[in-house]
Amino acid sequence: MTESPVLLWFRRDLRVADNLALQAACESGRAVIPIFIWAPGEEAPWEPGGASNWWLHHALESLRSSLEKLGSKLIVRRGPTVEAITRLVSETGATTIYWNRLYEPAITERDIRIKNWLRGSGVEASSFNAALMFEPDTVQTRLGTPYTVFTPYWRACMDAPPPEAPVPAPKRLAAPAQFPESLRVEELGLLPKVDWAGGMRKSWEVSESAAISMGENFARNAVQEYSDERDRPDHQGTSRMSPYLHFGQIGPRQLWHMVKLQSSKGARSGESSEDCYLRELGWREFAHSLLHYFPATTEKPLRSSFEAFPWRHDEKSILAWQRGRTGYPIVDAGMHELWTTGWMHNRVRMVVASFLVKHLLIHWSHGARWFWDTLVDADLASNTLGWQWTAGCGADAAPYFRVFNPILQGEKFDPNGAYVRRWLPALAGLPSAWIHKPFEAPKNVLASANVVLGGNYPNPIVEHKYGRDRALAAYDFVKKPETENL
DNA sequence: TTTTGAGTTGTTCGA
DNA sequence: GTCGAACAACTCAAA
Numbered sequence: 001m002t003e004s005p006v007l008l009w010f011r012r013d014l015r016v017a018d019n020l021a022l023q024a025a026c027e028s029g030r031a032v033i034p035i036f037i038w039a040p041g042e043e044a045p046w047e048p049g050g051a052s053n054w055w056l057h058h059a060l061e062s063l064r065s066s067l068e069k070l071g072s073k074l075i076v077r078r079g080p081t082v083e084a085i086t087r088l089v090s091e092t093g094a095t096t097i098y099w100n101r102l103y104e105p106a107i108t109e110r111d112i113r114i115k116n117w118l119r120g121s122g123v124e125a126s127s128f129n130a131a132l133m134f135e136p137d138t139v140q141t142r143l144g145t146p147y148t149v150f151t152p153y154w155r156a157c158m159d160a161p162p163p164e165a166p167v168p169a170p171k172r173l174a175a176p177a178q179f180p181e182s183l184r185v186e187e188l189g190l191l192p193k194v195d196w197a198g199g200m201r202k203s204w205e206v207s208e209s210a211a212i213s214m215g216e217n218f219a220r221n222a223v224q225e226y227s228d229e230r231d232r233p234d235h236q237g238t239s240r241m242s243p244y245l246h247f248g249q250i251g252p253r254q255l256w257h258m259v260k261l262q263s264s265k266g267a268r269s270g271e272s273s274e275d276c277y278l279r280e281l282g283w284r285e286f287a288h289s290l291l292h293y294f295p296a297t298t299e300k301p302l303r304s305s306f307e308a309f310p311w312r313h314d315e316k317s318i319l320a321w322q323r324g325r326t327g328y329p330i331v332d333a334g335m336h337e338l339w340t341t342g343w344m345h346n347r348v349r350m351v352v353a354s355f356l357v358k359h360l361l362i363h364w365s366h367g368a369r370w371f372w373d374t375l376v377d378a379d380l381a382s383n384t385l386g387w388q389w390t391a392g393c394g395a396d397a398a399p400y401f402r403v404f405n406p407i408l409q410g411e412k413f414d415p416n417g418a419y420v421r422r423w424l425p426a427l428a429g430l431p432s433a434w435i436h437k438p439f440e441a442p443k444n445v446l447a448s449a450n451v452v453l454g455g456n457y458p459n460p461i462v463e464h465k466y467g468r469d470r471a472l473a474a475y476d477f478v479k480k481p482e483t484e485n486l
Numbered sequence: 487t488t489t490t491g492a493g494t495t496g497t498t499c500g501a
Numbered sequence: 502g503t504c505g506a507a508c509a510a511c512t513c514a515a516a
Contacts, residue, residue, distance in 0.1 A: 141514060149493065149513055231495075283494080350495065389494085401508045402496045409496090468497085472508090479509070490516085499507085 005031040005092050005176045007085070009099035010074070011107075013130040013248035014059045015208045016066050018166035020128035021098040022173075031176035033092055034067055036060060038188045039079020043106050046298065046380050049373035051342040052246075054197050057190035058206035059247045064185065066208060072173035075182040082114060091180045095123055100130035100248070103288045104380045105295035133163040133252045134285050136292035146293040148302075148395040153289070154282045162260075163253040199340035200376065204243070211244035212254070219258035227276040233334075233345035234418040239277070242377035243343070245284065252281050287381035290395050298384050299365070301393035305478050309393070312361040320461050321356050322370055324424075327453075327460035329436050330410035331355050333423035340423070342376035347413050353390040354404035359467030361474055364391040392475065400475035403468045410436030426456045 008025045016022060025032045040047040048056065064074040077084040088094065097118060102108065111127070118125040129135055134157045140146060147153035191197070204210075218239040222229070229237025244250045256278060263274035294302055301307065320326055324335030334348035344352070349371075356367045364387040371387075372378045388394025392402075414420060417435030421428040427435060429449035434441035438451055439460055446453065453459050 143514085145514095147514085151493065152514055279494085347495075354496095396493070396513090398495080399493095399509080404495095405497060488516100491514100493511105493513085497508090499505105501504085501506105 003030065004095045005033050007088060007092070007094045007097040008032050008034045009085075009097055010034060010036045010063065011099060011102060011248075012246065013100040013251075014063045015169075015211070015249050015251070016063075016070065017169040017208070017212070018251045018254050019100065019130050019169075019248075020167065021100045021126075021130065022170065023167050024126065024128060025098050026170045026173065028096065029174075030096075031174045032072060033075060033088070033094065033176055033179065034072055034173070035075045035077065035084075035088060036063075037077050037079050037081050037084045038190075039081045039084070042079060042081060042110050043104065046104070046106070046372065049375075049378055050192060051200070051374050051376045052372075052378045053190040054192065054200060054342070055204075055206055055243055055247060055376045057185060057188070059249055060185045060188075060190075062207035062249075067173065070170060070173045072175055073179050073182065075180055076185060076188065077183060078188070081110065082117065085114065085118070088180060089123060092176065097123060097125050099127050101127045101135075102131065103136065103292050105291070105298070108292075130248060130251055132285055132288055133157070133256060133281070134160060134289075136289040139285075139289060146289060147286075148290070150283065150286050150396050153286050154279060157282060157285065163256050166251065166254045166257055200342045203341040203343065204376065206243075206249075208249045211241070211250035214244070215239070215241060215250055215255050215258050219255070219262045223259055223262065223277050224273050227273040230276075230280075231347045231413050233337075233348050234414045234416065234422075238346060240343070242379070242382075246377045246379045252284065255281060283385075284379075284382060287379075287385040290385055291381040294395075297388060297394065298380060301391070302388060302395055303393045303397075306391070306393035308477070310361070310474050310477055311363040314360065314362065317360045317461060318356075318362055318366055320458070321352070321360065321362070321367075325458045325461075326355065327439065327458045328355065328406040328410075329417075329420040329424055329427055329438065330406050330414060333414075333420045336423040338371075338374050342374065344375075345419075347409075348419075349386065350390065351404050351406055351409045353387060354402075355406055357387075357391045358403045358471040359406075359462050359464070361471060364388065364393070392478075400479065401472065403471055405464060405468075407437050407464065424457070427451060 006025045006028050008022060013019055067074050115125045139153065139156050222237065225237065229235050241250060241255060245252065259274050259278060263272060324332035326332055330348065331352050334344050334352045338344040353367055356362050357364050368383055368387040371383055385394060389397050392398055392400050417432045420435050427438060430438060430451060431445065434445060438446065438457060439453060451457055
């Protein structure tokens with residue numbers, strides 16, 4: 001029976017390089033059958049959103065073609081996962097299955113169940129790490145508790161052995177005498193029925209090779225300016241690797257070593273721009289660790305004092321925010337970038353999130369849901385951490401008094417207004433002096449720029465100072481013992 | 487056990 | 502225009 005094939009279960013590790021499950025399958029010396037099982041319901045209540053599915057479709061097509069170049073195939077099936085695997089085991093006579101681990105609560109629980117069940121029925125099931133540099137179990141305080149503050153967490157990571165060098169892609173995958181049947185990727189129905197993905201197609205090349213060349217290009221050039229440029233949404237200062245990382249088209253170990261390889265060439269002392277970037281990869285690790293140890297945080301604030309927070313219920317405000325019609329150009333530009341490309345610059349994410357949660361006093365979960373549906377890099381761990389951080393109710397959260405001023409943030413990080421003009425063509429004619437505050441511009445300036453407030457661009461839905469003061473008052477509610485508020 | 491230093495990304499106000 | 506302080510207090514993590 002040593003000739004029985006190995007099932008290689010792809011999930012969100014859609015690459016052939018630095019894929020430890022794939023490597024193990026190759027090293028088994030047996031035929032390998034790569035499989036993908038579509039079972040979004042098993043991720044409820046966080047089933048992948050529309051933008052995410054659009055990306056997944058292309059990532060699967062890309063993986064399929066990579067596997068074909070290795071002499072193999074990608075066998076695509078629908079869930080439920082247990083049934084799909086049972087069927088594949090009986091169709092192929094496989095006695096072994098390998099996969100790479102994920103860390104979301106619903107998936108972890110399912111995978112443990114599957115692993116136990118497989119082992120009970122005589123199938124060898126092993127999982128590997130392709131998604132993280134430091135898995136949650138390996139980084140703990142001296143008391144054996146999880147870290148809840150980033151800096152000591154990352155320090156502990158840096159004291160641990162560095163990430164292993166990535167393993168190269170195999171040259172060939174041994175094929176079985178016969179592959180089982182497969183659905184075509186398009187049969188999964190991942191693409192939108194009404195094509196809204198034109199802006200995404202223009203913005204992204206969804207493939208493993210694109211991920212690697214973008215990563216290498218970033219490591220060779222832009223990373224040196226990263227600490228200065230990363231806050232400029234009008235520049236290309238960030239790596240834009242987030243969706244590739246989410247779907248595992250590139251792994252953090254690969255990026256780590258790409259960056260380290262370059263930084264060792266120009267050895268500098270002190271905190272380098274490269275370290276600044278690697279620390280951002282560290283935040284991704286930290287988010288996964290937090291989600292692992294505090295799985296309820298996808299729904300509930302980590303700080304329970306926030307359960308009583310006086311959020312406003314206001315559908316109109318939520319809608320204005322989603323549509324990019326808040327009247328604050330930097331906020332609206334960000335929401336348009338998101339809607340069009342499935343991605344938003346990190347600095348702008350903070351601004352729009354702060355605006356929703358603080359100026360509008362809308363529960364962070366509404367923001368988390370919208371991001372979940374619209375981001376191509378939607379990731380449960382990072383999304384949860386980010387929104388709770390903004391709202392102040394999470395681990396290592398922003399202090400309550402940190403209320404971003406959308407005008408100042410725009411002027412500081414998009415000083416010429418190029419970002420706003422790109423995403424809000426209606427404002428393109430405004431001089432830079434007014435681009436982030438059209439509501440303060442003189443009438444004749446607005447007229448000659450063809451801007452009609454309340455017409456082709458909205459008036460602010462909340463005045464900044466009013467919104468800020470209201471937010472600070474609301475946060476008083478959390479700060480003080482409840483009796484003082486009564 | 488107790489103590490101590492520190493904690494991603496900001497804004498406003500008054501000197 | 503620039504600069505420092507205030508905006509709170511808490512809790513984490515390590516010694």
